[in-house]
Amino acid sequence: MKHRRLILGPGVAALALVAISAPVVAQSPVVPAPIAPAAPVDRVPGSEAEVKLSFAPLVRKSAPAVVNVYAARQVPVRTPFAGDPFFEQFFGRGEGRTRRESSLGSGVIVDPAGLVVTNHHVIADAEEVRVALADGREFDAKVLSKDQQADLAVLKIEDDEPFPSIAIADSDTTQIGDLVLAIGNPFGIGQTVTNGIVSALARTHVGVNDVGYFIQTDAAINPGNSGGALVDMRGELVGVNTAIFSRTGGSNGIGFAIPSNMVRAFTDAAREGRPFERPYIGAGFVAVTSDMAEALGLNRPMGALVQMVRRGTPADDAGLREGDVVLSMNGFPVDNPDTLGYRLATAGLGREAEMEVMAGDGKRERVRLALKAAPETPARDLRTLDGRTPFAGATIANLSPRLAGELEMPQTADGVVVTDVERNSPASRLGLRPKDIIASLNGRDVVSTQELEEDAAGERGGWRIEVDRNGQRLVQTVR
Known part of the structure; x- marks a missing residue:
């Protein structure tokens, strides 16, 4: 048997002062002899817990709720000669042929009724999803909710018996240095x-x-772990493993997990049968740089600087103004706009958020901001354009905060947006893509879908088109 060495610290001696009635005699001060520190003591471990330190009880509790997720889809197959008119005469374009493509990831059962949370990228574009439990049982899964921006998806599996599940922890109580297990x-x-x-x-x-807000861990995470569980020492879910930092594809000890509070907000929405929505506040934010911090009187770069505020929005009603800096929300510090976005996303709709704000004059105050769903104003007015214009084959819509959220675009964006482009149409040859914003036509700002359709059809000499694509302005002239 191996002996365990226990280091015992030095004891603390208790000194009592006793007062006695006696003449006082002058004496030299007595210097107590130094107490030698106690020597390390070797002893045989006294309990089973000291003999066997193991994560096995946690694994037995948590692992049955971690599942494998299989996703499959049919993808078109094109021959190497596609696009070459000469070879297409002999070999064809290969259209109509497909092959089955499958992917493998992990998931976590968070409800005994069969709710499984995984990553969006595990089941993206899947036509068939199956879930395999640790005990070997397999089930067809229905996708209840998925969100590419949050990289989360909720699946539903059915059985007569309740499924093993993991309780969702409060990730805000997680601390750097906490022990965790990654299961996948x-x-x-x-x-x-x-x-x-x-x-x-x-x-x-x-x-x-x-969301841009992750828990980092050095627990080994590799391809296939996506969607798996990051578990604390209580056997509760503190995160969903989603990514690794690697140059080779293997684990380098830098993995990232979506915090469990984000997972809870997402699964609660799916459980209630509604899409996951982020509150709309009607303001844009930028990070505070070191130069900005010095000018604002902050001792370090921190907070989210208000860049713009739309009139009549919750941010406007709360009194946020351009140049204000949001320092905290609901008692949690806001280091940057990503942190603020995470706090808003996990706060939930129909509530109020309390923000600590520093105004441009340096004064700090607290404001209360209503967390509301994004409005659909203006109405989207979907139109598929046709005729002899460069826009023929493009489906366009008026961009509202709600539509921007559906298209996974910034909710502060506005204008006329392209939602779809037909293949081999004039719009596709022009290079238009979904999520492009038609900013101007022949030097005139495009305000609505109706206006764009009428102006495009009325032009005959040519079209000078300005497109906003992910914040970049692209200009093209068509004769």
Whole structure:
């Protein structure tokens, strides 16, 4: 048997002062002899817990609720000669042929009724989804909700018996240094458990989703772990593993998980049969740089600087103004706009948020802001354009905050947006893509779908088209 060495610290001696009635005699001060520190003591472990330190009880509790997710779809197959008129005469374009493409990931059962949460990228564009439990049972799954921006999806499986599930923890109580387990199906080899610690909180600029707020861990996460569980020492879900930082595709000890509070907000919406919506406040924010912080009198770059506020929106009603800096929300510090976006997304609709705001003059105040659903104003007015114009084959709509959310675009965007483009149409040859905003036509700002349709049809000499694509302005002239 191996002996465990326990280091015992030095004891603390208790000193009592006793007062006695006696003459006072002058004496030299007595210097107590130094107490030697207690020597380390070797002893045989006294309990089973000291002999066997194991995560096995946590794994037995949590692992049955972690599942494999299989997604399949049919994708078109084109021959290598597609697009070459000469070879297409002999070999054809290969249209009509398809092949089955499948992907493998992980998921977590968060409700005994069969709600499974996974990553959006695991089941994206899937035509068939199956879930395999750790005990070998397999079920067809229905996709209840999915959101590319949040990189989350909720599946539903059915059975007569309740499923094993994991309770969702409060990720706001998670601390750097906490022990965690990552459970998933890396490389499709079967359920695997790795351990590590929480390496960092509130990681941003990871580039996985628009929330930009992740738990970082050094627990080994590999391809196939996506959608799996990050579990704390209570056996509760603190995150859904979603990405790794790697140059080779394998684990380098830098993995990222979507915090469980975001997972809870997403699954609650799916459980209630509604889409996941982020509150619309009607303001745009930018990060505070070091130069801005110095000018604002802040001791470090922090907060979200209000760049613009739309009239009549919750931000306007709350009194937010351009140049204000949001420092905290509901008692949680706001380090940057990504942090603010996460706090808004997890707060929920129909509530109020309390924000600490620093105005341009340096005064700090607290404001209350209503968290409302995005409005559909103006009405979208979908139109598919035709005729002898460069826009023929494009479906356009008036961009509202609600439509912007559906298209996964910034909710502050406005104008006329392209929602679809027919193949081999004049619009596709022009290079238009979904989510392009038609900013101007022949030097005139485009305000509505009706106006764009009428102006495009009325032009005969040519069209000078300005398009906003992801914040970049593209100009093209068509004769």
